[in-house]
Amino acid sequence: xxxxxxxxxxxxxxxxxxxxxxxxxxxxxxxxxxxxxxxxxxxxxxxxxxxxxxxxxxxxxxxxxxxxxxxxxxxxxxxxxxxxxxxxxxxxxxxxxxxxxxxxxxxxxxxxxxxxxxxxxxxxxxxxxxxxxxxxxxxxxxxxxxxxxxxxxxxxxxxxxxxxxxxxxxxxxxxxxxxxxxxxxxxxxxxxxxxxxxxxxxxxxxxxxxxxxxxxxxxxxxxxxxxxxxxxxxxxxxxxxxxxx
Numbered sequence: 692x693x694x695x696x697x698x699x700x701x702x703x704x705x706x707x708x709x710x711x712x713x714x715x716x717x718x719x720x721x722x723x724x725x726x727x728x729x730x731x732x733x734x735x736x737x738x739x740x741x742x743x744x745x746x747x748x749x750x751x752x753x754x755x756x757x758x759x760x761x762x763x764x765x766x767x768x769x770x771x772x773x774x775x776x777x778x779x780x781x782x783x784x785x786x787x788x789x790x791x792x793x794x795x796x797x798x799x800x801x802x803x804x805x806x807x808x809x810x811x812x813x814x815x816x817x818x819x820x821x822x823x824x825x826x827x828x829x830x831x832x833x834x835x836x837x838x839x840x841x842x843x844x845x846x847x848x849x850x851x852x853x854x855x856x857x858x859x860x861x862x863x864x865x866x867x868x869x870x871x872x873x874x875x876x877x878x879x880x881x882x883x884x885x886x887x888x889x890x891x892x893x894x895x896x897x898x899x900x901x902x903x904x905x906x907x908x909x910x911x912x913x914x915x916x917x918x919x920x921x922x923x924x925x926x927x928x929x930x931x932x933x934x935x936x
Contacts, residue, residue: 697784701905708898734902737825741907744833745914749925751838756927769850779912789904795832800824837911844915
């Protein structure tokens with residue numbers, strides 16, 4: 692029941708996309724498609740791109756666990772006893788993590804787009820911009836966020852020996868990435884001359900990406916909770932420290 696409730700905003704936004712598309716007379720290019728049949732297909736495709744990297748999560752965490760404590764840039768990995776988040780708050784599911792994912796996808800797409808403009812020209816780069824955003828950007832964002840969110844959900848933190856400070860892996864992502872996106876997302880990703888055009892492009896992108904990201908967040912968290920013991924073994928945090936509050 693809780694999973695069904697948590698997925699309601701994704702269902703609402705997806706339904707709103709269909710309603711807006713139909714009510715607007717199906718104009719060419721609205722929500723990046725000229726056919727309403729493409730909307731559910733695209734939702735399934737983007738959701739698949741986001742969720743497939745979750746299967747690589749055990750190996751990703753194993754790589755994190757192999758980093759020597761004296762060479763870890765973010766500090767030593769530690770975990771307080773019984774500090775595993777069995778449930779996420781609705782604010783995290785509906786707002787924080789979708790915003791992190793969409794923002795990261797936009798930033799990645801903007802960086803790749805700027806490289807393409809130098810190599811193939813602005814016109815061709817614009818053609819590939821959306822494909823980069825939904826396909827490559829989604830996969831890369833999923834790999835990164837899957838690892839960070841898993842560390843948070845497992846109660847794993849980073850301990851900085853010099854300052855004695857303890858931070859969660861995702862503590863700064865929720866604030867830094869949205870700020871960066873606000874600066875470069877509208878002006879750089881879409882290269883719109885008019886502010887209203889940039890806003891509409893950003894609005895459409897959020898409408899498209901939000902439902903898949905919510906589904907991805909729910910699947911990811913369920914995967915982590917069900918496999919928490921095996922994932923913690925791959926991280927090797929037990930032999931580092933277990934009495935950190």
